[in-house]
Amino acid sequence: MATEFEEMGAVPSFTVTLFVRRYNQEDGLEARWQDFDVQVHGTDRVLDALHKIKWEIDGSLTFRRSCAHGVCGSDAMRINGRNRLACKTLIKDLDITQPIYVEPIKGLEVEKDLVVNMEPFYKAYRDVQPFLIASDKPAKERLQSPEDRERFDDTTKCILCAACTSSCPVFWTDGQYFGPAAIVNAHRFIFDSRDEAAEVRLDILNDKEGVWRCRTTFNCTEACPRGIQVTKAIAEVKQAILRGRA
Amino acid sequence: MSIVIEPPRSSKPKRTNWEKYGWMYMRASGVLLVILIFGHLFTNLWLGEGIKAIDFAFVGGKWSDPFWQVWDLLMLWLALIHGTNGMRTIVNDYAERVAVRKTLTYVLWATCAALIVLGTLVIFTFDPCPANGTIENLPSFCPAK
């Protein structure tokens, strides 16, 4: 083994080809694929490869990232046709005998390279009133039983990366659908025993562009980097609307 | 003091929400259609002599029986409304211009209505013993037989 690597314990490295979707509103050209050969380590993620390109090959490559550790939700992108966080996708887990394709998430307007305009996504999020609405002014924290907490535990994990919404074919069609992320964050409060505005949010989602546009494709569940059962959450909201209460 | 936050959409006049009922209808009619369609295929293609039994007399016989009249009527109405509403969903997905969407939706429901009227008429006004029919083709209960 020692002959294979320069030193004991060294991480193996290899060369991969990345095809990155490039676009710049200002140069007036169509979006196009550009390929880069990058030397990466077995421990590297797609985000590390993008950093290498930006820092060593082409400084104009534009993408969002902040925490680099799957917390902030800023680097959702389409990697080999699937919505993933670049910072949570190990290159060695992809098929590295083939080039790796990296594109911006779909359904939102591309501003530059991998950066999209997130405003329509945030608008849908704001529209479901994603904050606690309670009429009392408690002197101490509001308590809740573990069972009551369990009802919405899964949907508290959302980091608003938009991987789900931008993987949804219904959202791709006209971008009017609220989208899975907004419904997930409504679910977070609808099923919270401390919140008093479940009816208001159910009413908002009982809209022409609300939960009924969901066709149970499961793309959102497959895309979510937090492992949230997104389709299940949407189904629970549908059931709650049919029941008329949370 | 309580904090009152006005829901941003509350000013919108409340209309009946057809999308909810559409969603429920697709599921309810789907369940019934499974029974109706497979029951239909089973009696027509499998029972007795199977597919070879289908001729004018077979159809005439079925449409003289109130049981099959109701069965086929349900199948006709449920499937046409189900299919048209499904197509409306797809139109909503793909038609971006409002005028195109409204036109296509109108054409869909007009076609659906026409087919329902025609189909219903056929089921209830069908004459199993037409005077000009060839004797051997008529169902056994016809007086000419």
Ligand code: HEM
């Ligand atoms: C055999 C029994 C059937 C069952 C159980 C069934 C069930 C369903 C359900 C549950 C949906 C809604 C899907 C969604 O909202 O995600 C649907 C959609 C649809 N159905 Fe049916 N259906 C049946 C028969 C039919 C028939 C006979 C037709 C044609 C006349 C038809 C045409 C459609 C269309 C066009 C859609 C819309 C597809 C879409 O939303 O993309 N179905 N069906």
Ligand code: SF4
């Ligand atoms: S539900 Fe998952 S995929 Fe959707 S925005 Fe939240 S974290 Fe991202």
Ligand code: FES
């Ligand atoms: S950079 Fe923060 S989630 Fe990936």
